[in-house]
Amino acid sequence: MSVSRKTIVILVLLALPLAVKCLWTWAALSGVSSGEGEKADLLRRRDYLIGKVVSSPEQVLAAMPSAIGPQFQGEWALYSCSMLSAALTNMAIRFPEEREGSAAAIDSLVRIAMSEQLRSYDRERWGEDPLAPGAMEGKVSHLSYYSHLAWMIGGYKRSGGDGKYDALHSRLCEALNRRIVSSPTLNVQTYPREPIYVPDMLVAIVALSQYSRVHGGRYSDTVRRWLDEMKEKHLDPETGLIESYLPDGEVWIGAPSVRGSYSALSCYYLTFIDPSFAREQYGRLKQSFLQKWPVTGIREYYKKRCLLGMDIDSGPVIMNLSPSGTAFAMGPATYFEDTKLRRRILRTGELAGTTVTSGGKSHYLLANVALVGEAIMLAMRTTVPWY
Numbered sequence: 001m002s003v004s005r006k007t008i009v010i011l012v013l014l015a016l017p018l019a020v021k022c023l024w025t026w027a028a029l030s031g032v033s034s035g036e037g038e039k040a041d042l043l044r045r046r047d048y049l050i051g052k053v054v055s056s057p058e059q060v061l062a063a064m065p066s067a068i069g070p071q072f073q074g075e076w077a078l079y080s081c082s083m084l085s086a087a088l089t090n091m092a093i094r095f096p097e098e099r100e101g102s103a104a105a106i107d108s109l110v111r112i113a114m115s116e117q118l119r120s121y122d123r124e125r126w127g128e129d130p131l132a133p134g135a136m137e138g139k140v141s142h143l144s145y146y147s148h149l150a151w152m153i154g155g156y157k158r159s160g161g162d163g164k165y166d167a168l169h170s171r172l173c174e175a176l177n178r179r180i181v182s183s184p185t186l187n188v189q190t191y192p193r194e195p196i197y198v199p200d201m202l203v204a205i206v207a208l209s210q211y212s213r214v215h216g217g218r219y220s221d222t223v224r225r226w227l228d229e230m231k232e233k234h235l236d237p238e239t240g241l242i243e244s245y246l247p248d249g250e251v252w253i254g255a256p257s258v259r260g261s262y263s264a265l266s267c268y269y270l271t272f273i274d275p276s277f278a279r280e281q282y283g284r285l286k287q288s289f290l291q292k293w294p295v296t297g298i299r300e301y302y303k304k305r306c307l308l309g310m311d312i313d314s315g316p317v318i319m320n321l322s323p324s325g326t327a328f329a330m331g332p333a334t335y336f337e338d339t340k341l342r343r344r345i346l347r348t349g350e351l352a353g354t355t356v357t358s359g360g361k362s363h364y365l366l367a368n369v370a371l372v373g374e375a376i377m378l379a380m381r382t383t384v385p386w387y
Contacts (some may be wrong), residue, residue, distance in 0.1 A: 030121055039095065045378050046091065051361065052371055053084050054108045063371045066315065072312060074121020075144075076372045081109045081118075082148040088156035090382035102160040110152050110165060113176065117144060118159040119166070125191045136175040143179065144190045144200045146172050146184075150207035158386050173211045176204045177219050186226045189248050194370035196246040197207060198234075199262050202269035209273045213387045214271070239288040239302060241281060242266050260289040260298040260325035261314040268331035274337075282332040283336035286341070289331075291320055296344035300324035327373060330380035347378060 053060055060318045064073040072362065085106045091103035112118060121361030122145040123129045130142040150172040153165045169198040178187050205226050206220040232242045236258045243366065246264035248306055263285050270278035289298045300306065300314045300322035310316050315323035353373075367374035 025046050025378075027333070034110075039044060041362060042091065042378065042382060043098075043239065044357065044360060045374070046087065047082050048361035048363040049087075049371075049375055049378060050105055052367075053080050053375065054105050054112075057112050057117035060112060065369055068312065071125065073119060077118055077146055078113055078121075080143065080153050080372045080375045083372070083379040085109045085152040085155045085384050087378040089159050089386065090164070090384050092159040093384050093386065094382060096163060097296045099160045103156060103161040104161055106152065106156040107161060107164075110156060113149055113152060120322040134224060136171050139179075141179060141190070143176070143188045143204055144222070146176055147200065147207050150176065151203055151210065155386075156206060158210075169211065173208055173219060177222050180204065180208075180222055180226065185246070186222075186229050187246055187335075192323070195247075196248050197262070198230075198242055198244055199265040199269065202266055202273075206269050206272045210386065211254075221272065223273060231277070239263075240317065241282045241288065256308065258302055260285075260300045260302075260322040261287065262324045262325075263284050263313075264298050264313050264328035264332075268328050268335075268380065268383070271332060271383065272336045275385075279333060280338055282336060282338075284297035285332075288343075289325070290342075294319065295321070295348045296326075296341070298323035298329045300325055315373070321348075323373065324376070327376050327380055330377065331383045334381060334383040335385070346381075379384075 007320040044347040046130055052063060057077075060077045061073055063074045063080075063125070066073070068076070078272050086210045088098075088106050088109075091100040096345060116129075122142055126140050126142060128135055128138075128140050128142075130136075130140075130145045135142065136146070150169060153169040153172070156165060157169075180186050185196075187196045187198075189195075189200055189205070190197050209223045212218050212223065217270045230242055234246060235241065239258055241258045243262045244257055244266075245258045253303060263281075267278055267285050270281055273368055285298070288302055291297055291299050299320045300309075300311065306317045306320055308316075308318060311322075314325060317323075330345050330349075332338070333345060349364070353366045355362055355364055363374055364377070
């Protein structure tokens with residue numbers, strides 16, 4: 001059967017963009033998966049993020065897409081600050097010559113996170129300013145906001161920062177610990193009238209764990225009790241992964257469930273608390289959610305196909321893959337030196353995001369609409385033990 005010239009031209013035109021994209025991806029990843037090439041790439045991405053996020057509260061919030069609404073704009077802004085601070089802490093540990101600059105940048109990020117503008121999303125949900133006098137000593141949760149702020153201050157100290165936030169750090173961790181131990185399940189809601197989001201709880205446990213390491217083991221009993229509770233009562237029976245949600249009071253979510261984005265993020269946070277358990281959970285994550293074809297990544301849904309969908313936490317689900325879940329999986333892949341999967345996730349990130357470099361700074365084009373994703377990816381690529 002002969003093929004017409006018109007058909008050949010159409011096939012060539014269809015194949016050309018794919019070929020260009022493959023060449024671009026190869027060029028972008030050449031020499032940046034290890035060694036000095038990767039260090040240079042990480043520093044270029046850090047410099048881009050510092051220019052975007054280490055600015056003012058107004059600018060950080062303005063960089064978040066307005067279509068997601070004020071609550072998620074606030075959440076994404078806080079997450080951009082906390083993930084960039086985690087990346088800067090990682091880089092201060094990996095590259096000691098960057099310690100002073102990292103501490104200075106994290107200092108600015110902490111002040112942005114403490115600003116009235118950034119914390120307004122939490123105030124709107126709880127009807128109380130989380131930093132108002134007496135709020136930390138009260139009973140209103142503010143779990144997510146307190147957790148990220150405490151974690152950022154822990155990173156500031158680990159990077160060589162001074163003691164300017166010590167008193168606040170102590171109060172935040174005391175507030176988190178009191179809320180956790182006063183709960184019958186050792187779990188606390190992020191927001192009223194919503195289930196408990198386990199990755200949000202894990203940030204609190206990470207913050208307490210980091211604090212305990214430099215304060216004589218204080219709160220280590222809470223960390224251990226929480227982990228024991230989760231291992232004994234809250235592992236999904238099918239996958240063996242920590243459940244993504246838990247019911248609280250009258251808020252019931254149905255059967256226990258796990259999601260790729262939440263499970264990958266939980267694996268990352270667990271590396272700070274219990275590396276052995278984190279490794280076991282990471283193996284289960286790959287067993288239950290890893291998809292290798294046509295591109296490698298973490299599926300958002302267990303035993304459910306989704307060729308095209310949208311979720312505020314995972315981002316656009318395309319061919320089953322979760323953008324945030326795939327990015328979060330880079331964290332444990334880096335921590336456990338799973339170089340094969342790490343390279344494949346980098347390739348997926350490049351195919352989806354497309355790196356551009358200008359003026360000595362690099363970023364994915366997607367950072368123009370989801371800056372938080374750029375900060376997450378840098379934190380995951382630089383993951384390293386803090387203690």
